[in-house]
Amino acid sequence: MASLWQYANPQKFVQTTGAVLPALAVLTALALIAGLVWGFFFTPDDFRQGSTVKIIYLHVPAALMAINAWLMMLVASLIWLVRRHHVSALAARAAAPVGLTMTVIALLTGAIWGQPMWGTWWAWDPRLTSFLILGLFYLGYIALWAAIEDPDAAADLTAVLCMVGSVFAVLSRYAVNFWNQGLHQGASLSMDAEENVADVFYFPLLVCIAGFVLLFVTLVLLRTRTEIRARRIKALLARERMA
Amino acid sequence: MIALLSRDLALAVRAGGGFGLGLAFFLIVTVLVPFGVGPESATLSRIAPGILWVGALLACLLSLDRIFALDYEDGSLDLLATAPVPLEGVVAMKAAAHWVTTGLPLVLAAPVLGVLLNLAPAAMGWLVLGLGLGTPALSMIGAFGAALTVGLKRGGLLLSLLVLPLYVPTLIFGAELVARGAAGQVTATPAAMLAAITLATCALLPFAAAAALRVNLR
Amino acid sequence: MIPDLGKYAGAVMGAYAVSIVLLVLLVAVSMWRGARVRRQLDEIEARRARNG
Numbered sequence: 001m002a003s004l005w006q007y008a009n010p011q012k013f014v015q016t017t018g019a020v021l022p023a024l025a026v027l028t029a030l031a032l033i034a035g036l037v038w039g040f041f042f043t044p045d046d047f048r049q050g051s052t053v054k055i056i057y058l059h060v061p062a063a064l065m066a067i068n069a070w071l072m073m074l075v076a077s078l079i080w081l082v083r084r085h086h087v088s089a090l091a092a093r094a095a096a097p098v099g100l101t102m103t104v105i106a107l108l109t110g111a112i113w114g115q116p117m118w119g120t121w122w123a124w125d126p127r128l129t130s131f132l133i134l135g136l137f138y139l140g141y142i143a144l145w146a147a148i149e150d151p152d153a154a155a156d157l158t159a160v161l162c163m164v165g166s167v168f169a170v171l172s173r174y175a176v177n178f179w180n181q182g183l184h185q186g187a188s189l190s191m192d193a194e195e196n197v198a199d200v201f202y203f204p205l206l207v208c209i210a211g212f213v214l215l216f217v218t219l220v221l222l223r224t225r226t227e228i229r230a231r232r233i234k235a236l237l238a239r240e241r242m243a
Numbered sequence: 244m245i246a247l248l249s250r251d252l253a254l255a256v257r258a259g260g261g262f263g264l265g266l267a268f269f270l271i272v273t274v275l276v277p278f279g280v281g282p283e284s285a286t287l288s289r290i291a292p293g294i295l296w297v298g299a300l301l302a303c304l305l306s307l308d309r310i311f312a313l314d315y316e317d318g319s320l321d322l323l324a325t326a327p328v329p330l331e332g333v334v335a336m337k338a339a340a341h342w343v344t345t346g347l348p349l350v351l352a353a354p355v356l357g358v359l360l361n362l363a364p365a366a367m368g369w370l371v372l373g374l375g376l377g378t379p380a381l382s383m384i385g386a387f388g389a390a391l392t393v394g395l396k397r398g399g400l401l402l403s404l405l406v407l408p409l410y411v412p413t414l415i416f417g418a419e420l421v422a423r424g425a426a427g428q429v430t431a432t433p434a435a436m437l438a439a440i441t442l443a444t445c446a447l448l449p450f451a452a453a454a455a456l457r458v459n460l461r
Numbered sequence: 462m463i464p465d466l467g468k469y470a471g472a473v474m475g476a477y478a479v480s481i482v483l484l485v486l487l488v489a490v491s492m493w494r495g496a497r498v499r500r501q502l503d504e505i506e507a508r509r510a511r512n513g
Contacts (some may be wrong), residue, residue, distance in 0.1 A: 010360040040477065052469045058480040101487045107482045112476040116469055134470050136408040140401075144391065147401050157391050161405065164387065164451050168409045171440070175412040178436075179420070215484070219491055226495040229502045 006134050008085035008227045017221045024221070029216040035207035043200055055113045057205060061212035063106035066134060069099030069216060073141075077159035087224065089155035090231065092162065093145050094223030098216055107131055126176040133172050137165045151231060178213040244332050247323075251340035254313075260383050265345040267350055269302040273356040284361040291360035292370070292421030299349045299374060302361060306345050308383040309404055310337050311393040311456070313340055316392075330453040335445070338386035338452075340377075346378030358378075362425065369424030373437060378416040382440040384409045388399050390452040394459040413440055 007013045039057035048188035079085060110128065111121045122128065144161055148154035276294050280286055314320040323333050353374050354367050361423030388406035412446065420433040 036477075051473050052468050054473050058476060062480070073465060093478070095276050098487065099481055105483050108479050108483075110477070112472050116472050125508045132407055133411055138403045141400055143404055147392075147395055147398070153394070153458050157455055160455050160458075161391060164409070164448070166413065172408075172411045172415075175415045175436075178415070178432075179362075199318060213366065219488065222495055223491050226498050229495075229498045231473040233498065233502050236502075236509065240509075 005083075005085070008083070008087055010087055010232075014086050014225055014228060017225055021218065021225075024218045028218045029213060031207060031214050033212035035204055035209075036200050036213045038204040039201075039208060040067070043204055049117060052113055052116055053201065055109050055117060056201065057108040057208045059106060059113060060205060061209045062102045062109065063131070064240060065212050065216050066099055066102040066106050066131070068213075069102060070134065070137070070162075070166065072167070072220075073162050074097070077162040080155055081159050086155070086231070087228065089159065089225040091220060091224045092158070093155075094227050095216075095220045096138055096142050098147070098219050098223070100135065100142065102212075102216075103131060103135040103138060106127065107135065129176045130169070130173040133176075134169055137169055141165065151234070244328055246338050247328070247336045248331060248340055249267065252343060254424040263361065265302040265306050266348045268297050268305055270356065272298040273359060274299060276360070279343045281431060288361040288363055288425070290355060291362040292366065292418045294360060294426065295353055295356060295362070295370060295421070296374075296377075296414055296418045299353070300407075302349055303345055303381045303385060304403055304406065305348055305408065306341065307389050308392070308399050309340050310386050310389040312389070312398075315393050315459075320332060320456070321460060324456065330456060331362060331449040334386055334449045334456065335383075335391065338383045338445075338449075341386065342379050342382040346374075346382050350374040350378060362421075366421050366425035369430055369434075370421045372434065373417045373420040373424075376434065376437045376441055377413050378414050380437075381410060383441075383444045384413075387448045387452040387455070392454040392458070393456065408461060413437065414439065 007016065011228055036057055040054055043054065045051045073092040073095050076088045076095070080089040080092065107128070110131075114123065115121050141158055141161060145158050148157060229231060273294060276290075277287060279289065286396045310318060312427055314323065323331055326333075350371060353370050357367055357370055358438060387453045388402050388409070391405060395401065416433045420430055420437060423430045
């Protein structure tokens, strides 16, 4: 019976993703270009924020993916701990730099947006601060992967760190809420139509988010393939030294 | 487990370093701050809670890598892992020993340093209470970080990168407790949150730390 | 061609430039490392096939 678990076989994973990747890459490029071009060229200015509202098409998808990348790493880490599928651990490793980049983009575009709107590049606002902390978690996670020689031990330890880090990331999010009231507005996207941004901004934003999700998936698959190959090189070289 | 605790305490006392070093570091950080920000007592008393908490946190960080490193090197950690005591208990006892040798002296020394920084007298009690409630969490989180990095040759820097973000909630509530105490506001909320964090880390993190140790001893 | 961005032109263009540079960098690094690792693996497998 075909199931998700057959992709736990590295060879099967590389084969299947190899077939899917080109199509996925084209789709990603289409969605990203369409969303960003639509957002940049064909949306009106906001009556209060002027043209800076166009930054939303980068800021919100990047922030969304920064959080979702960590969630994906958490799930992949759990799968590794429970079922010991190497592909899962490697996928978590592959996702971390992507998540870190998304965090940096969200912070930078936020700073550039905040400068004209709030009159400051940076404020110790709960949302901003917790993103900075999330960035630190990504750094620590990547550094721990890089520091440990033995691949299985590295996978185990980073998985444990990812779980503990998740709890503390959520905790920090609420702690900073307590510590300072924010400048940042509430959710831009929600099921509650009243709270949403206006439709003119909403639809291109959805396309951009789809583009960022696709980009994330494509990059993670690509990087996981690289990690699998790197692992195989290591194993082959070790075998040659033994012989 | 009591024997383990007293063994670690005895080792720390006889080795010297453990007790004095963290405390001296805390003292020096606190003394250096007025040189950096100027001697105005109003400014100092405004930032005193934060300085004292950050100082305590850094002093705590100094001795973290020693929690498991020495036992790992001479092999006694392997013995402890195979001993009838669960490894989770070993971790908890190690963290407790770390707290007694670094956390507790910091708590006791804090009021003196508070005077140096011109901390409001009303906040003194809250400072001691907050550090007393919060430093066990620092030791326990630190023990987890030390368990993650115990097998690494140069784990010290990595350890601080991993542990410091985990200290954020404790630091926020701890400093907030002192600041509110100084301003005469309601202090129950941050105190309760601080206690909650300490209890939760002491309940849950030994399992994560023991899992990390088992991987490193494999 | 470029829409009138008013007085915030610098901010908007800056945000787009920074993000696009970062994204392109990420994609380029991923692809470059992927290609390099793939080449290495092919080399090693070819060598193994030759030698036995």
